[in-house]
Amino acid sequence: MTEPLLTDELTEAVLSGTAEGPLPAGLDRVATLARAARAEPSVTETEILPSLLEALAGSVSPVEPARRSVSRVKRRVAVVAGAVVLTSSGMAAAATTDHLPRPVQRAVASVASHVGIDLPRPSSSSPAPARDGRPAPPSTRPVVPPTASTPAVTAPGRGRSGTTTESVPPTTQPGSGPGRPTTGPPATAPGHGSRPDEPGPPPVATQPHDGGGPPSSGPPSTYPGGGHGRGSRHRPQE
Amino acid sequence: MPRSTLPEPDGARFAAALAGARSGDHAAISTLYGWFNPGLVRFLQGRAGDEGADLAQETWMSAFTGLAGFDGDAHQFRAWLFTIARRRVVDHWRRAGRRLLTVDASSQLERTDGSPSAVEGITAREAVEELVRHLSPEQADVVLLRVVAGLSVEEVAAIVERTPGAVRVIQHRALRRLAAELVGETSGPSRAIPGDR
Numbered sequence: 223m224t225e226p227l228l229t230d231e232l233t234e235a236v237l238s239g240t241a242e243g244p245l246p247a248g249l250d251r252v253a254t255l256a257r258a259a260r261a262e263p264s265v266t267e268t269e270i271l272p273s274l275l276e277a278l279a280g281s282v283s284p285v286e287p288a289r290r291s292v293s294r295v296k297r298r299v300a301v302v303a304g305a306v307v308l309t310s311s312g313m314a315a316a317a318t319t320d321h322l323p324r325p326v327q328r329a330v331a332s333v334a335s336h337v338g339i340d341l342p343r344p345s346s347s348s349p350a351p352a353r354d355g356r357p358a359p360p361s362t363r364p365v366v367p368p369t370a371s372t373p374a375v376t377a378p379g380r381g382r383s384g385t386t387t388e389s390v391p392p393t394t395q396p397g398s399g400p401g402r403p404t405t406g407p408p409a410t411a412p413g414h415g416s417r418p419d420e421p422g423p424p425p426v427a428t429q430p431h432d433g434g435g436p437p438s439s440g441p442p443s444t445y446p447g448g449g450h451g452r453g454s455r456h457r458p459q460e
Numbered sequence: 461m462p463r464s465t466l467p468e469p470d471g472a473r474f475a476a477a478l479a480g481a482r483s484g485d486h487a488a489i490s491t492l493y494g495w496f497n498p499g500l501v502r503f504l505q506g507r508a509g510d511e512g513a514d515l516a517q518e519t520w521m522s523a524f525t526g527l528a529g530f531d532g533d534a535h536q537f538r539a540w541l542f543t544i545a546r547r548r549v550v551d552h553w554r555r556a557g558r559r560l561l562t563v564d565a566s567s568q569l570e571r572t573d574g575s576p577s578a579v580e581g582i583t584a585r586e587a588v589e590e591l592v593r594h595l596s597p598e599q600a601d602v603v604l605l606r607v608v609a610g611l612s613v614e615e616v617a618a619i620v621e622r623t624p625g626a627v628r629v630i631q632h633r634a635l636r637r638l639a640a641e642l643v644g645e646t647s648g649p650s651r652a653i654p655g656d657r
Contacts (some may be wrong), residue, residue: 228632228635228636228639230628230632233628233631233632233635236635237603237606237607237631237635238606238610239607246639247639247643248638248639248640248641248642248643249635249639251638251639251642251643252591252635252638252639252642255587255590255591256587256591256607258582258583258584258586258587259502259584259587259588259591259604259607259608260584260607260608260610261583261584261587263494263497263498263584264498264584267497267498267501267502268493268494268497268498269494270489270490270493270494270497274517274520275486275489275490275493277521278481278489278493278520278521278524279484279485279486279489280484281521281524281525282481282482282483282484282524282525282527282528
């Protein structure tokens with residue numbers, strides 16, 4: 223076999239069918255075949271079968287795939303972000319109201335103290351005063367529902383929370399609709415210190431937009447902005 | 461950059477046909493098909509033999525399923541279409557599970573698609589099969605995408621997932637091999653065309 227001298231220019235000329243003049247042995251045959259392969263199309267190559275035409279017309283997607291995939295990603299991000307916000311705000315609210323398990327509460331309070339947020343420590347029996355020295359006003363916003371680790375709500379009449387020093391409106395159990403009040407600790411910070419020695423079940427806060435029950439009387443809400451962790455520096459507008 | 465002698469529309473005509481095809485207009489779809497199918501079916505017949513026509517239909521179906529997401533001119537559409545086609549070829553050989561397809565050369569010569577070439581009286585399909593029968597699958601891909609599809613080295617590199625430099629090497633070796641094989645070749649009773657050699 224002989225191997226022709228093949229430059230880049232000659233390669234391009236052969237492949238594009240523009241090679242002219244005498245070519246090395248064998249390469250002339252290649253150039254001829256390349257030109258034949260690029261010949262004008264036949265009718266059978268250009269005419270579409272009716273069945274294929276119908277299928278193609280019916281397969282065109284009206285939705286742009288790229289946009290559809292982007293919106294799907296955005297939706298997932300929104301769901302994840304929402305879950306993160308809910309979880310973090312719930313954790314923050316639970317930490318503020320001393321509803322976390324004691325070791326967790328202690329750790330969270332320790333961490334929060336480094337950033338200037340006062341959270342009740344599980345060992346402390348004294349109320350956590352507001353930063354301005356005044357007790358926090360009653361919450362006007364619902365706080366998080368109980369977590370799985372928190373005990374169930376105390377039904378009215380069971381008397382456990384009747385020892386609280388302040389009379390507070392009952393709290394509505396989430397999902398129970400109006401008219402099922404529960405009692406809880408006082409709505410102000412000093413209420414922490416007035417709990418009985420034998421702590422009853424923690425109060426249950428009202429889920430937002432949950433059936434139009436009475437305002438939450440649960441633990442003091444220190445997150446007037448919706449529970450984002452810095453509410454202890456603010457007081458709700460009255 | 462080589463361009464196919466096969467029909468390729470100007471920008472305005474292509475844009476109009478593409479818009480019509482997206483809305484399901486039969487005339488527009490037929491126009492697109494007429495422009496691009498000849499090169500497509502030649503490429504697929506060169507790579508998959510008689511099953512090339514079926515693969516061409518599958519390629520068109522895949523293209524139209526994603527047509528709403530395509531954005532580009534006629535040449536980009538051609539490159540996009542051949543990208544789909546090559547994937548169909550890969551899937552075809554994977555399904556077939558065979559590495560070499562042996563066909564009867566005499567039966568190939570008897571088969572015509574009604575498009576006799578002005579070059580030595582052979583059809584375009586015969587020319588394609590003659591070109592690729594001595595080549596490896598990768599060389600066949602590169603040569604056919606350059607010759608039949610009229611794509612540039614860079615476009616071919618993107619389709620076969622190699623660098624442009626690697627594609628230049630592949631096409632160079634392919635032509636040398638072809639020239640060497642075709643110098644003193646005599647026809648035999650049976651020829652091998654590359655499936656996945």
